[in-house]
Amino acid sequence: MAAPVVWAPPLVLGGRVGWSKFVALESVLLVDGGQTAVVQGLRVVPDLRGRGIAGAIQRHVANHVRQHYPEVRAVRLTRGEAPTPETLTKYRVIAKEVQLALTDHCLRSKLARGSESSSGGPLTLSQEQAETLILTRHVVSNLLPGKTIISNSEPLKPLEANLEVLRRRRLTWIVDRESEPKALGLGTPPYAVPYRHDALRININIFGRSLASVCAVFLAQLEAFLPSLRGYLIICTYVDSEVWSGLRQFCENNANVSFFKDYWEDYVLETDI
Incomplete structure (x- = not known):
């Protein structure tokens, strides 16, 4: 149900x-x-x-x-700023991600060159594969921030009861490798935003602390979306703080992108009621 x-x-x-x-x-x-x-x-x-x-x-x-x-029994929310001491008297922090937002300026032409060397790399999962993987001990313990699935600012526990919520989101699931992946990316379908008349936004959450694996999954997510889209794209990527600077450098070196918004922290808070 x-x-x-x-x-x-x-x-x-x-x-x-x-x-x-x-x-x-x-x-x-x-x-x-x-x-x-x-x-x-x-x-x-x-x-x-x-x-x-x-x-x-x-x-x-x-x-x-x-x-x-x-x-x-509990209320959970995401806030784009560090919680104050007063907030922490009411809520506990259960997870944190850092956002890197960029636009697709000069990006499409770069992807063709990047994809030539990506054979045998990241894998796009079927819905069945994704639902099985997201509940495994390896992913829950080693990849998920605070053992929490986060997609488009929706923090969910890795429970079978939440699979229907994820299913309705029509996510693109990509891993760096099939067996015990070091990075897992969830990409939302593009949706219109009131930035300009042709603006579309894509949210990508990538779980994992291996920079090489995170970059590979990030590029694979872009390759999955960009060829079929037109307009001004705003790509918001959420990663662990340990790999944020490396991913930013990867974007600068390999894609010559324009950054829409720089370092931005998202905190997942929870309280009992």
Whole structure:
């Protein structure tokens, strides 16, 4: 049975009678067999930020979950900044990734040369292969950050109950080698973002601390996506902090890419309720 998706109703504020607008939105995904609520996508309109709206909608969502889903025991979320001491009194850090965001300027022509030497290297997995691999002791203990599957800022425990969530995401799974891989990459399908009219974003999470293996999987993910896409591509790659600088250097040396956003940390936080 598919894990349910819970959409909290947006907070609505009216400026005058007969007029209102959406000012904030947050969603919740139930995972881990319904035991955990993953809070996602908190957004507040720019002109109303800093006025307590984010806190209000977070409290509303928390109360909604407690009232309608009493079986939930924990709340998990991802934040793009280091937690403050005050935050750490409420949440524990269970995983951390570092983001490298780049655009595809000059990248497509470089890929053809890179792919010539990649025979016998990274392998694209079938859905069945991926679901078997992601639950193995080797991957859970040696590759996953904090023993957590992270895809597109959704932190999931490596449980069979979460496979349906991953299945719905239509991910591209690539490993550096078939047996006991040193790197595993999950790539999301491209989706439109309001950066410019033809902008598409791709998120790639690569698990592992072997720089050579991470770079090989990164290149293989790009080779899987880029040839069939048109437009302005923003490629956000999330890796372990130990390999971030090496991956950045690899991009500079081999692809002459333009960096969209430099070093950026993502922290996965969890609290009991």
